[in-house]
Amino acid sequence: MNNISILGVTGSIGIQTLDVIRKSNKEINLVGVSANTSVNKMKEIIKEFMPKYVAMMDRNAADDIKSYCIENNFNIEVYSAIEGLEKIATLEEIDMVVTSVVGMIGLRPTIKAIEAKKDIALANKETLVVAGELIMKKARENNIKIYPVDSEHSAIFQALSGYKTDDISKIILTASGGPFRGKNLEYLKNVTVEEALNHPKWNMGKKISIDSATLMNKGLEVIEAHYLFNCSYDKIEVIIHPQSIIHSMVEYKDASVIAQLGSTDMRLPIQYALNKKVRKHPIASKLNFYEISELTFEKPDMETFKCLKLAYQAGKEGGLAPCILNSANEEAVALLLEEKINFIEIPTIIEKALEYFKEEKSKELTLENILEIDYKVRKYVRDNCK
Known part of the structure; x- marks a missing residue:
């Protein structure tokens, strides 16, 4: 039990x-x-x-x-x-x-x-x-x-089973691309909150749905993967995979790639985590490979969807930079959901916060400092970005 x-x-x-x-x-x-x-x-x-x-x-x-x-x-x-x-x-x-x-x-x-x-x-x-x-x-x-429990990190966790960190060439995080895949900055200026919440593949809460639309969700997952799997940022790659069948992959030093595939059902990675890697009865729909017409892949547009680029930058800086990134994003998303800002403003707000608090990024990473900078960043965003 x-x-x-x-x-x-x-x-x-x-x-x-x-x-x-x-x-x-x-x-x-x-x-x-x-x-x-x-x-x-x-x-x-x-x-x-x-x-x-x-x-x-x-x-x-x-x-x-x-x-x-x-x-x-x-x-x-x-x-x-x-x-x-x-x-x-x-x-x-x-x-x-x-x-x-x-x-x-x-x-x-x-x-x-x-x-x-x-x-x-x-x-x-x-x-x-x-x-x-x-x-x-x-x-x-x-x-x-x-x-x-994230489907992407669960996929990597499974693909790494039996291997050592030294065996890894790179981790490949897949992303659906969200509701605005392929759109340009001009298009994003006029999108509504309702459109941003309309994820094409996954049924998620509002905050995560907005993060998926900006690709910040994938940026946060890059930072998470860095710590979970002790992997440098230069070895973590994001690739757009609209079908969301491959949940993520690991490329090994011999150029072999191991991928985990499954239906878009979060119960599968949840079950795997709760049972501590012991595989149980099927809880999600099985894939029918005769019905899967194609698996396609694209390079993410990090200029249009700048949140992903900012996440890589903050992750590489380390210290309190990822906390500043996260806190600014959470408040910006909240302001969007309150319809006080436009969708396109989210990365701008985050970038301004990272610049404003640049002197605090290198402070010691303690719980007290994390909670302090979190409060400061949220107040800054609320006071200056609405």
């Missing part, structure tokens, strides 16, 4: 993780869950799965869940705020934490989980982007495993 907690249980990855648990033949037990404000969804989850512990970031939402549990005589402990997330991440009964919250909020509970010697099923890419060096060091010190 694998006992787990899910941080961000009401989001896209969290909901799909629940489906993996449903179909696990009771081999996976859900002990703790967290959410932000989604009270109604949480009540449904409680009724079906009966976790022992629940945390809501919003205190009013937590009070609502507490009342619900009392009214129904559910013996469930309810927590709130960031301390609640940390509690869910460090429960004595669990073996693994699924970190599927979106954004910087996942950093502290992930660190706490690692220090509590819990394996991590990592779906929160921002954690490694802003603190990859810290996270991987703590993982080694506490002898825990990090299992990537």
Whole structure:
């Protein structure tokens, strides 16, 4: 029996993780869950799965869940705020934490989980982007495993099985290209939020969908891959693959390439992570190669979709540069979703933030410095870029 907690249980990855648990033949037990404000969804989850512990970031939402549990005589402990997330991440009964919250909020509970010697099923890419060096060091010190849940990193993880870092020639991250693949800057000036959210292949939350449209999602994945697989940025290549059948590849020093293929179903990498590389019953639709008419590949346009270029630059700079990149992007995406800026302004805002905070990029990479620069960057973007 694998006992787990899910941080961000009401989001896209969290909901799909629940489906993996449903179909696990009771081999996976859900002990703790967290959410932000989604009270109604949480009540449904409680009724079906009966976790022992629940945390809501919003205190009013937590009070609502507490009342619900009392009214129904559910013996469930309810927590709130960031301390609640940390509690869910460090429960004595669990073996693994699924970190599927979106954004910087996942950093502290992930660190706490690692220090509590819990394996991590990592779906929160921002954690490694802003603190990859810290996270991987703590993982080694506490002898825990990090299992990537992103389809691309799961694919690389699988393609690397049995090989050493020295065997790698390069890692090839595939990208669908998002809803604006092939479009130019002139076209992007007039796109709407609704168009940006309309991903052609994957069903994702709003923030990740916007990141996919700007190619920032792939930029963050480049930084994440650098830390997960101890691979230099010069050996990480992004390639546009519109069919999203090949989820990523690894080229080895003998010029052989190993790829992982599968349907566009996040339950597959989730299942692989939850079962710690043990392959179980099929949970996703099988590929029918007779029906796949073509597999095509394109070079990404990093001038039109500058976020990818900025991510490479920040990753290579290291220090606090990736954190500045991530924080500026999160706020810019939030402003777009609030319809306070245009889609085309996102990379400009990020570039301005990287320049404005250039003197702070080389500060020591500590949790305190990360949280401090995160606050400063968000305030800068809010005060100057709307």
